[in-house]
Amino acid sequence: MGTTGKRPILRDIAARVGVSETAASFALNGRPGISDETRRRVLEVVEEMGWRPSYAARVLSGARSRTIGMVLTRTAATADSDLFFMRLMTGMQSVLRRAQYGLLIQVAETPEEEVEVYRTWQAERRVDGVVLVDLRADDPRPRAVVDLDLPAVLAGGPDPDALVPSVSIDDTAAMTLVLDHVRELGHRRVAYVCGPQDLLHVQRRVEAFDEAVRHHRLQQGSVLGTDFTSRSAAAATRAVLDDPAPPTAIICDNEVLAVSVVATLRALGRSIPGDVAVISCEDTPVCTAMQPALTALHRDTPGFGADVAAHLLGRLDGEAPADSQEQTPELVVRGSTVPAPA
Amino acid sequence: MGTTGKRPILRDIAARVGVSETAASFALNGRPGISDETRRRVLEVVEEMGWRPSYAARVLSGARSRTIGMVLTRTAATADSDLFFMRLMTGMQSVLRRAQYGLLIQVAETPEEEVEVYRTWQAERRVDGVVLVDLRADDPRPRAVVDLDLPAVLAGGPDPDALVPSVSIDDTAAMTLVLDHVRELGHRRVAYVCGPQDLLHVQRRVEAFDEAVRHHRLQQGSVLGTDFTSRSAAAATRAVLDDPAPPTAIICDNEVLAVSVVATLRALGRSIPGDVAVISCEDTPVCTAMQPALTALHRDTPGFGADVAAHLLGRLDGEAPADSQEQTPELVVRGSTVPAPA
CATH class of the missing domain: 1.10.260.40 (lambda repressor-like DNA-binding domains)
Incomplete structure (x- = not known):
């Protein structure tokens, strides 16, 4: 050449x-x-x-495109501060690079628009397979990729209709780890500031939270939905503090929410961790940068991305579709969680 | 269909x-x-x-691939905690999506490997054009894309050999803003913890730093190179504090370095901002999450990405290659910078 x-x-x-x-x-x-x-x-x-x-x-002439596609349907506002996708992509690339595959990325605003992208990709044979992320309730995408005969793997599963094989994280085990820790520290009133509940992984976490609250016979387990923005987390925090018996521990779905919860608690005169313990379900550099550093669930997201890519390439090589599960995230205990106030 | x-x-x-x-x-x-x-x-x-x-x-049949390519040559370790690329891609996607273009991403480990990717992409007509990032001294990429006849735009420029048109950020003006602020607060001994100096944008910032130090007749202007990892920033901080007259202000190339500098200063018994003021040249959620919040250069990186994509699509539509420049980043003053100790 x-x-x-x-x-x-x-x-x-x-x-x-x-x-x-x-x-x-x-x-x-x-x-x-x-x-x-x-x-x-x-x-x-x-x-x-x-x-x-x-x-x-x-x-x-029938050869493969040697390209994997991934559509991101998060809004620009949240993707901007979300390290998860960067880490997922980095991990996927480590496997795709060795296999000489490219990664085609496109942004869409709704699952319906995402389905249109798949339709075009398949009609034009631009990709050999796709990675689905952020499955929602009544999501049209698993059915669409099956109908399109487009090989797919769901990153974070399982698919409730079992149409698409998945590589999943055990959200229940992860949430149980968090609640066990909080319970051991003597907290009895716990709140959970979560993402949008139409996301299936958020639903699974909420169910696990409710289950653990029952199991540990905690007095209170408020679930506060947000749209993953700092603003909605601030509003949720103000709402929960209006309670005559407010929580002494707040679990947050990611570090962006946790940062906002901490800032709002302080603005309302609460100290962390003295008055309220705070936990993030994602561990990023923000968590260690804060004072106190945030107790957080540590996931190997690049490893997850690598597993997802390997799973999809395996399917393209004729392996039978099968669900697989990642190791449970580890809870890294830092300064933001201490025994509950007496 | x-x-x-x-x-x-x-x-x-x-x-x-x-x-x-x-x-x-x-x-x-x-x-x-x-x-x-x-x-x-x-x-x-x-x-x-x-x-x-x-x-x-x-x-x-000669139609376009309607795909733009971008190769990332950062190592997984730094890309992982680097929001810059996520923001750049989000901004690029906002323009590419409207033009119904896809973005093909590949990871390479060296500029030479990156050139190989371009060669393959062009030989196989997989992309219509590429975005180059992180230009280095003696970088083989501008010459390679010209020789390959592959339309390209440099994100962050200008190209010293003027082979590839660029969309650039005025690093000199940005660094001048930072030094003006530090000088106004009475700091006379300032250090700069920067990235690898084979990166041209780091070189430009270092030159601007040296120039501003001379202009303001500051006593000291130590430049401490790092490889963008927290570990190298910690080593740089320990080295500079060994000086009998250590700096009272430290400028950091990004928030990852700044977080490490702050943690190291504290571990060595220094208070921020009382003993040492700290400034980050990137503004991310980490900067506002910290206590004190970090004074930082705020860039519109999604807007930058959108301009880069628009520039490349313009070239594909036959517009003449021309360099363009983004607005100078704004300095957002927060709690980490206060007047110098007497």
Whole structure:
């Protein structure tokens, strides 16, 4: 392969061999009706000219696109401060790079728009498979990828309809870890500031929270929904502090929510961790930067991304679809959680 | 377009029209030698069958790939905690989405490996153009994309060899803002904890720092290189505090370095901002989460990404290559910078 941008094209190859462009193309794509001699000559000329069969030509002749697609449907406002996707992509890339696969990224605003992207990708054979993220209740995407015959893996599952295999994180075990810790410290009134409850992983966490509250016979277990913005977390915090018996521990779905909860508690004259303990369900540099540092669930998100990519590539290689589960996140205890006030 | 995965293929179309596959393909790709009647019939059948010309077929017939490529050469360790790329991509996507362009992402470990990716992408016509980031001294990439005839825009420039047009940030003006602020607060001994100095934008900032130190006749202007990891920032901080007259203000290239500098200063018994003022050259949620909150340069990185994507799409539409410059970042003054100790 030369380093100049002037690619020899089919026309040049055909002219050099002395055959029609159609014959040259048939020879290159391994289609019948071309003499072995012509095929040999075409390949020889291709070799001489340093040509590499065009990606498009390969895809047309039935080869794979060697591209994995991922659509992000989060809004720009939340994606902007969300390290999760960067970590997921970094992990996916570590596997895709070795397999010489590219990652095609697109942003959509709704699951319906995302389905349209899949439809176009499959119609145009732009990707060999896709990674689905952030499954919602009544999500049209699993059914759509099945109908489109587009291989898919769900990052964070399982799919309740079992249409798409998943690599999942045990949200129940993770939430149980958090509640066990809080309970051991003597907290009896605990609140959970969570993400939008149409997200299935948020639903699973809320169920696990409710279950653990019952199991530990805690007095209170308020669940406060947010849209993942700092503003909604601040509003949730103000609301829960209006309670005559406010919580002494607040669990937050991620560090963005936790930062806002801490700032709001302080603005309302509460000290952390003296009056209220705070826990983040995502561990990022923010958690250790704060004073006190935040107790957080530590996940190996790049490892998760690598597993998701490996799972999808395995499916493309003919492995049977199967759900798999990641290791339970670890709880890293830091200064933001201390025994409950007497 | 039906929702089932069974795409009608060229063979089916040809059979239905009663022509050869070659003729059907020629008709679809607008090539000569096909009667208007046949072309009309083929397009009619295509319409009836709900077929969408394959992406590969379109690219083969000379159409664009409608894909922009970006290779990230940062290591997984730093990309993981770096919000910059997530914000850049989010901004790029806002423009690409409207233009129905996809973004193909690949990770490479060296500029040379990155050049190989460009070579493959161009040979296979997988992308219409690329965005270059993190230009280094003696970087092989601008020359490579020119030689490959691959349209490119440099995000953060300018290119010293003027081979590739750029959308750049005025690093000199930004650093001047920071030094003016520090000087006004009476600091006379200032250190700069920067990234790897083979990165051109780091070099430009270091030059601007040295220039501002001279301009303000500050007593000291130590420049401490790091590899963008927390560990190297901690080592730099310990080194600078060994000085008999240590700095009273430390400027950090980003928030990851700033967090580590603050933690190290505290571990060594220094208070922030009482003993040492700290400034971050990137503003992220970490900066407001800390106590005290960090004074930081606030950049509109999504806006920067949008401008980069628009610039590249403009080039693809035949606009003349031209450098453009973003607005100077704003300095957001927070609790981490107070007047210098007497």
